[in-house]
Amino acid sequence: MRDLPVHTLGYDSCVGTMTSVATSPKEQILVRFLDGASRGDGALVSSMLLQAGFLLNVSGDDGWTALMLAARSGHSEVVKVLLSKGCDTSLVNKSGQTAYDIARFWGHKHVAGLLSNSKPGDDHQFLDKVEAEAPENFFSRESLDRRCERRTDGKWLEAKRRSPDSVYILFFNLNPLVTSEAEELGVGGPDIKLRRLRVQSVQDLLAKPGTTLVFLGVEKQVSPPPPSSPGDEDGLTVWFALNTDEDPTEHLKLSGSSCFFVKPPMPGLFALSEEEAGVIAQARSVLAWHSRYSFCPTCGSKTRVDEGGYKRTCMKEDCPSHHGVHNTCYPRVDPVVIMLVIHPGGNQCLLGRKKTFPPGIFSCLAGFIEPGEGIEDAVRREVEEESGIKVGPVRYISSQPWPMPSSLMIGCLAVAVSTEIKVDGNEIEEARWFTRQQVIDVLRRGSEPAFVLPPRQAIAHQLVKHWIGMNANL
Numbered sequence: 022m023r024d025l026p027v028h029t030l031g032y033d034s035c036v037g038t039m040t041s042v043a044t045s046p047k048e049q050i051l052v053r054f055l056d057g058a059s060r061g062d063g064a065l066v067s068s069m070l071l072q073a074g075f076l077l078n079v080s081g082d083d084g085w086t087a088l089m090l091a092a093r094s095g096h097s098e099v100v101k102v103l104l105s106k107g108c109d110t111s112l113v114n115k116s117g118q119t120a121y122d123i124a125r126f127w128g129h130k131h132v133a134g135l136l137s138n139s140k141p142g143d144d145h146q147f148l149d150k151v152e153a154e155a156p157e158n159f160f161s162r163e164s165l166d167r168r169c170e171r172r173t174d175g176k177w178l179e180a181k182r183r184s185p186d187s188v189y190i191l192f193f194n195l196n197p198l199v200t201s202e203a204e205e206l207g208v209g210g211p212d213i214k215l216r217r218l219r220v221q222s223v224q225d226l227l228a229k230p231g232t233t234l235v236f237l238g239v240e241k242q243v244s245p246p247p248p249s250s251p252g253d254e255d256g257l258t259v260w261f262a263l264n265t266d267e268d269p270t271e272h273l274k275l276s277g278s279s280c281f282f283v284k285p286p287m288p289g290l291f292a293l294s295e296e297e298a299g300v301i302a303q304a305r306s307v308l309a310w311h312s313r314y315s316f317c318p319t320c321g322s323k324t325r326v327d328e329g330g331y332k333r334t335c336m337k338e339d340c341p342s343h344h345g346v347h348n349t350c351y352p353r354v355d356p357v358v359i360m361l362v363i364h365p366g367g368n369q370c371l372l373g374r375k376k377t378f379p380p381g382i383f384s385c386l387a388g389f390i391e392p393g394e395g396i397e398d399a400v401r402r403e404v405e406e407e408s409g410i411k412v413g414p415v416r417y418i419s420s421q422p423w424p425m426p427s428s429l430m431i432g433c434l435a436v437a438v439s440t441e442i443k444v445d446g447n448e449i450e451e452a453r454w455f456t457r458q459q460v461i462d463v464l465r466r467g468s469e470p471a472f473v474l475p476p477r478q479a480i481a482h483q484l485v486k487h488w489i490g491m492n493a494n495l
């Protein structure tokens with residue numbers, strides 16, 4: 022591979038701008054060619070190749086060829102042109118990635134397909150590694166088996182509700198009851214633990230009209246256990262969640278314990294274990310839905326709780342909600358995009374500050390998905406609204422249930438195609454490009470970090486970490 026020193030020109034491999042004058046005509050031609058490939062200008066790429074065939078496999082900054090640049094932005098027409106001229110698909114950039122790796126990474130399946138057909142047998146360990154290492158987010162662990170089919174089995178639910186083996190977790194105004202007693206907590210484990218109650222402790226509360234009960238699921242079994250109680254034939258341990266809007270302390274029959282109700286989101290719930298945080302994500306969102314949707318949203322009538330707490334049925338016989346699928350009858354989830362925007366040059370990321378953040382904190386931009394909008398478009402719209410930056414390719418990384426009250430955070434990486442920041446000044450008071458090194462210093466808690474990241478339990482933290490863990494210049 023022939024490397025020309027185009028980095029001396031300040032060539033920006035994604036937006037294709039030149040920040041200083043090229044030093045030789047040959048270098049100028051290369052800059053123009055790579056710029057055309059990254060913008061998807063197939064006609065320019067074709068005509069330049071006719072006149073200067075040497076351009077086909079030449080690389081610019083950090084070893085990026087025209088094929089890699091076109092692959093990063095999903096420009097299949099340019100990729101086809103380059104392949105038809107016999108370009109070398111096995112070349113790697115200075116981070117060791119082929120054009121195929123880059124296309125796969127950014128989710129351009131059609132381009133990856135074109136490239137893999139042209140080169141079967143290629144080894145793409147880098148991408149497999151990145152995918153395997155997608156973070157597990159706090160609140161996202163499925164600790165219980167939901168057993169959705171049991172929600173309509175009233176007889177089974179009632180037997181489990183009375184069973185001495187069933188576990189109840191209690192919420193007061195959506196704040197869960199926890200304990201911080203040392204004997205309940207393992208060494209090096211979480212700081213607080215959910216207080217698991219039995220039916221005899223919550224009997225009085227269950228009888229009160231303001232109490233909501235939700236069937237969460239059963240404890241996961243490695244192998245079927247023997248029946249644990251007489252009459253309890255399947256031996257499954259069921260978990261229920263209870264919420265009450267009156268202080269339940271006097272109704273609780275707890276022996277000598279120091280329990281308290283913990284308020285979300287921080288730092289309270291973040292002190293739970295991953296397993297219990299997963300249970301809370303499910304329980305709190307469903308209970309919050311009950312507390313906000315007591316009446317039928319379609320006709321305003323009273324509703325009845327059904328299906329183990331997973332449905333509210335309108336009591337008015339001729340309500341339209343009895344026909345068809347009515348999303349007013351089932352628990353709600355609000356999708357939110359949250360994205361780490363990467364500078365076109367690959368080595369900086371965009372983080373912003375909401376006015377409400379504590380001093381020094383910078384985080385990923387985020388926003389609610391609007392009706393009729395896809396994930397990628399929501400990412401592009403929210404980033405432009407909040408920071409003025411335009412976004413090109415978007416890649417999904419991982420998601421996080423966020424039970425305050427019921428969001429699903431959809432975590433993405435996004436490549437910027439412009440660099441000038443102009444914050445909205447309303448929601449976001451400041452946004453900045455931070456270098457990889459600045460971010461690494463923050464993650465390693467260096468002596469003078471440039472900013473403060475949200476804690477590891479926030480998906481924003483995990484997205485930033487994921488980017489740092491990837492090879493540079495994707």
Ligand SMILES: NC(=O)C1=CN([C@@H]2O[C@H](COP(=O)(O)OP(=O)(O)OC[C@H]3O[C@@H](n4cnc5c(N)ncnc54)[C@H](O)[C@@H]3O)[C@@H](O)[C@H]2O)C=CC1
Pocket residue numbers: 355357359384385386387388389403421423428430448475479480481482
């Ligand atoms: N887990 C994490 O790392 C992070 C989580 N978040 C969460 O993401 C959510 C959305 O982020 P924002 O920047 O606030 O969104 P945003 O940028 O869309 O702005 C919020 C505003 O959008 C409007 N809005 C539109 N649809 C809405 C809906 N379905 N529910 C509520 N408001 C709606 C409201 O006026 C609200 O004030 C927040 O709830 C926040 O708690 C935000 C950043 C990090």
Ligand SMILES: [Mg+2]
Pocket residue numbers: 386387388389403407448
């Ligand atoms: Mg926002």
Ligand SMILES: [Mg+2]
Pocket residue numbers: 387388389403406407448
């Ligand atoms: Mg916004």
Ligand SMILES: [Mg+2]
Pocket residue numbers: 388389403
């Ligand atoms: Mg918004």
Ligand SMILES: [Zn+2]
Pocket residue numbers: 317318319320321322335336337340341342
């Ligand atoms: Zn109704």
